[in-house]
Amino acid sequence: MKTLRAYILGFILSIALTLVAFALVLEHVRTGHVFPSHGLAVAVLVVLAVIQLFVQLMLFLRLGEERKPRWNLTALVFALLIVAILVGGTLWIMQSLSHGQMQEPRDIFTEENIFPSTQND
Amino acid sequence: MTTHPSTSSGHVQEDKVVFGFWVYLMSDCVLFAGLFATYAVLQNATFGGPSIAELVSVPFVLTETMILLTSSFTVGLALLAAHRHSGTTTLRVGYGAGKKYLVLTLLAVTLLLGLAFLGMELKEFSHLLAEGNGPSRSAFLSSFFTLIGTHGLHVFFGSLWMLILMAHIVIKGLNPGTVRKLTMVSLFWHFLDIIWIFIFTIVYLMGALAL
Numbered sequence: 001m002k003t004l005r006a007y008i009l010g011f012i013l014s015i016a017l018t019l020v021a022f023a024l025v026l027e028h029v030r031t032g033h034v035f036p037s038h039g040l041a042v043a044v045l046v047v048l049a050v051i052q053l054f055v056q057l058m059l060f061l062r063l064g065e066e067r068k069p070r071w072n073l074t075a076l077v078f079a080l081l082i083v084a085i086l087v088g089g090t091l092w093i094m095q096s097l098s099h100g101q102m103q104e105p106r107d108i109f110t111e112e113n114i115f116p117s118t119q120n121d
Numbered sequence: 122m123t124t125h126p127s128t129s130s131g132h133v134q135e136d137k138v139v140f141g142f143w144v145y146l147m148s149d150c151v152l153f154a155g156l157f158a159t160y161a162v163l164q165n166a167t168f169g170g171p172s173i174a175e176l177v178s179v180p181f182v183l184t185e186t187m188i189l190l191t192s193s194f195t196v197g198l199a200l201l202a203a204h205r206h207s208g209t210t211t212l213r214v215g216y217g218a219g220k221k222y223l224v225l226t227l228l229a230v231t232l233l234l235g236l237a238f239l240g241m242e243l244k245e246f247s248h249l250l251a252e253g254n255g256p257s258r259s260a261f262l263s264s265f266f267t268l269i270g271t272h273g274l275h276v277f278f279g280s281l282w283m284l285i286l287m288a289h290i291v292i293k294g295l296n297p298g299t300v301r302k303l304t305m306v307s308l309f310w311h312f313l314d315i316i317w318i319f320i321f322t323i324v325y326l327m328g329a330l331a332l
Binding site: 024048056057079 | 140143144147148150151154155157158159161162179183186187190191193194197198201204308311314315318319321322323326327329330332
């Protein structure tokens with residue numbers, strides 16, 4: 001019956017974490033984006049999702065009960081490393097790219113006089 | 122077949138098969154990471170079209186989330202029912218006496234919840250398409266449809282697999298072969314639920330922050 005308890009606990013915790021995240025967003029919208037602030041809300045949402053990831057890994061996938069040499073865990077850690085490099089690297093590169101192009105987007109049609117802007121008439 | 126498969130050589134072989142499936146899941150995880158990264162980069166590239174905040178209906182998606190979460194729970198219960206008395210867990214395959222009909226009922230519930238989830242997702246997609254907000258509308262919508270659609274496709278094939286597994290269990294009963302398949306289906310289903318948590322958080326909840 002130990003496993004049944006783990007599944008029920010995992011289920012309840014997952015529902016609770018999902019509802020807390022939902023309530024956080026409602027509160028953010030209700031207070032007119034004041035509290036919690038956008039940055040704080042994003043940070044808390046990420047933390048809640050990661051907690052739920054661990055809850056499900058431990059209580060649904062029972063990763064904590066794996067016996068040595070824990071190949072499943074090893075594969076997971078390696079996959080998470082790749083995910084971190086892939087997502088983190090992509091965001092880093094794309095953000096520094098858009099930072100380097102901060103000026104107003106050029107209106108190529110007006111510049112090349114293809115469709116002369118009507119506002120200048 | 123002995124009642125204690127953990128002492129037989131067949132057990133080691135089955136462990137390897139489940140581990141191989143686990144490695145597949147991890148590579149699938151990397152696939153989704155690529156789609157998440159694409160979405161994160163393109164989410165503001167709306168090209169004059171609607172943004173995520175204008176499209177999202179959080180209560181609707183919350184219902185989808187609860188449905189998938191419940192199905193993840195019931196597939197776990199199905200595996201537990203099959204493994205009862207053998208003291209094994211999801212990651213280690215065993216052959217319990219099992220209760221065939223309890224397992225089948227729990228799988229049927231899981232399948233119905235999975236189909237309900239798919240139905241809601243298709244409703245959302247057809248609604249978007251009807252309003253001219255298909256994947257070709259903007260880079261944001263392309264990445265949105267790719268990410269959510271790929272997850273939906275996984276749920277579809279998971280449901281199909283579950284249906285086939287149920288037929289196997291009806292015909293062959295619970296034996297080490299079908300229990301091993303059940304173990305892998307449940308790993309797959311839990312995995313899809315975990316991916317969905319991140320879709321729910323990153324796409325829908327973070328999108329709704331701008332409401």
